[in-house]
Amino acid sequence: MSQLPVPGRDTVYVWVGRDAGGRPVPVGPLLRRVGVALLGAPAERVVVGHRPGGAPVVRVADPPGGERPVGPVALPVSVSRTAGIVVVAARPRGPVGVDVERVRPLPAVALARRWYAPDEAAHLAGRPAGDRESGFLRLWTAKEAVGKALGVGLRAGGLRRPMPEPDDGVLRPVPGLPAVRVGHPRVDGPLVLAVAVVGAEGGVDVVVEVVQGSGHGVAAVRSASTERTSFPVVVRGS
Numbered sequence: 076m077s078q079l080p081v082p083g084r085d086t087v088y089v090w091v092g093r094d095a096g097g098r099p100v101p102v103g104p105l106l107r108r109v110g111v112a113l114l115g116a117p118a119e120r121v122v123v124g125h126r127p128g129g130a131p132v133v134r135v136a137d138p139p140g141g142e143r144p145v146g147p148v149a150l151p152v153s154v155s156r157t158a159g160i161v162v163v164a165a166r167p168r169g170p171v172g173v174d175v176e177r178v179r180p181l182p183a184v185a186l187a188r189r190w191y192a193p194d195e196a197a198h199l200a201g202r203p204a205g206d207r208e209s210g211f212l213r214l215w216t217a218k219e220a221v222g223k224a225l226g227v228g229l230r231a232g233g234l235r236r237p238m239p240e241p242d243d244g245v246l247r248p249v250p251g252l253p254a255v256r257v258g259h260p261r262v263d264g265p266l267v268l269a270v271a272v273v274g275a276e277g278g279v280d281v282v283v284e285v286v287q288g289s290g291h292g293v294a295a296v297r298s299a300s301t302e303r304t305s306f307p308v309v310v311r312g313s
Contacts (some may be wrong), residue, residue: 171221
């Protein structure tokens, strides 16, 4: 984790950790490593806490003697898990949300008709059969990531919140929420990853940097309380 915030550039840093030997990646130490990398503080002063509502935050504790640290002291972060994977996103310039899911067999059309708006469900049903699972998960992860970035999760109709058309590697404005952007950065493996940010109006580009680990923990290999995600797989009726 050697990269630091680039001056003048709004960047989301995403770390992908993969379980090894059946042992889950520990989230607390990973978040502290993120804080060391992006806040420029020694590990013993990086503290992992939670915002009102439960979202995690990484901050720099005041040093002995009460002197205020120089530079940013809090880092908005978001965490998501799926089988064998933990993802941490951090954005020094403002709120961020992340969500990840493994692509796998599921009743995509039935789930979409139950949980999504009718136009999204119809669009998904019209896609080739082999694309429906990933299409469902792209919508799901986008909605989850936006809800996390807003700090509301999927409450208040979050599953029916419209999403922009997917565009790999580009964060696009959410319809009706011009300050919120969401996109699907590329990531290795059968995974769907979504990242959302709040406070990106005025055509400001937001860059996403992805770091992927191949074993326990996260290796510094650059590619272009925990918030968990889950969705119902039992559909009653149609």
